Amino acid sequence: MTATGTEYVEIVDGVLRIVVATAAEGTAMDPDGIVAGTAALRELGPEVGAVVLTGTGANFCAGGNVRGFAAAADRGAHIHALATDLHDFIRAIDATPVPVVAGVQGWAAGAGMSIVLMADIALGGPSTKFRPAYPGIGLSPDGGMSWTLPRVVGAGAAREILLTDAIIDAQEAVRLGILSRLVADEQVRAEAMAVAATLCAGPRSTYSSIKSLLSQSLSSSLDAQLDRERDAIATAANSPTGREGVDAFLAKRKPSY
Structure with missing residues (x-):
């Protein structure tokens, strides 16, 4: 195995692994990881054959840092800057020519759910859960969710999920097409890397x-x-x-x- 990288991005045997959230701040989206991931995707070299999106804490990504929102002197400006960086990341994922795999352990809420919806293949475990989370704090979606969710689950289902701030369990996420399939909870990250490695060796x-x-x-x-x-x-x-x-x-x- 060969690996090069940093805390947020590393290349392991041709797989670019991007960390979108860590255990810090309750597995909220990590702005540094998002910016690092965008740069890595924009500079994608020929040695990379697949991308894995993951979190390193108990959850894939529990959404934005709400405490950070509340502490900002200008909440609108603060969230505007965060959304700008997140949307650069979403655009970079969309432009990525190689397969993108998400290993979704635990919760994927808010921006975390938006990121998963951009993946080509998303793997979860029995305890994986999704939630838009925006209505719960009086905010509207970002990360492309209002565009991707209707295309994945259908317009009617998307309206209900977003308006009711629905919690979607793992089985329902598979049925809706948000997750590709389930593996054991403790195998989510490893299986995502294994799928990406298989894709690296493909055409x-x-x-x-x-x-x-x-x-x-x-x-x-x-x-x-x-x-x-x-x-x-x-x-x-x-x-x-x-x-x-x-x-x-x-x-x-x-x-x-």
């Missing part, structure tokens, strides 16, 4: 193309999307990855991407 250009097509489909007609798919698969067929995949299939061997 990276294929994953990038899949992510691009899925993103474009959100505002595309079927007719335009069919053209994109045709062009993308034709390009892939002549790429080193596509040639290796087809040749390995015919030779009944594992491809070397």
